[in-house]
Amino acid sequence: MSSLRHVAPWLMALLGGMALVCLLILLNDRQFKRVKLWHWQDFSVHLADSVLFFLPWASVVTVGVYLIKPELFLQWPLQKPMVWLLTLLIYPLISVIPQEIIFRTYFFHRYKKILPSKNWRWTVSTFVFGLAHAVYGNWVAVVLSWCGGALFGYRYIRTQSTPVVVIEHALWGSFIFTVGLGSYLVISPS
Secondary structure, X not given: OHHHHHHHHHXXXXXXHHHHHHHHHHHOXXXXXXXXXXXXXXXXXXXXXXXXXHHHHHHHHHHHHHHHOOOOOOHHHHHOHHHHHHHHHHHHHHHHHHHHHHHHHHHHHHOOOOOOOHHHHHHHHHHHHHHHHHHHOXXXXXXXXXHHHHHHHHHHHHHOOHHHHHHHHHHHHHHHHHHOOHHHHOOOOO
């Protein structure tokens, strides 16, 4: 874990740099449909689907954290309210948007030729997304990210919209940091 602490200060910069490279590759690819980066078609329908999925599953996770890891339950809002609020504000910008550009928008376009099946792209994207979170040095981060990656990949296939997936990812991520599982998704400096 101590070697991961050396990576921590650079992690968001590396993520942002990778996202920028992926975005530049996409923008220079004439076959890429740029509308995927900003289109909001049927947004209210997709938002309703996201909320209808979120509410019962977030309730299950909330009860699970409360029963299984009560020491983590609402840890950040109660013990570190400023860190929690700052996380809710900057997390979507410096983490969610870059991840969605890399793991959904770029991945699903770039690997279409070698993985022509949307289901295969969804499966591989989900696996790689979870594996990328191994940098946090715990299996919980990987499993949470596999679950999230499966959901966000599914939503991207249905919507072909980066913004829709960014909003759903930000919703789930903010919830995870609120309910008490956020400590699994950070590299502690000490």
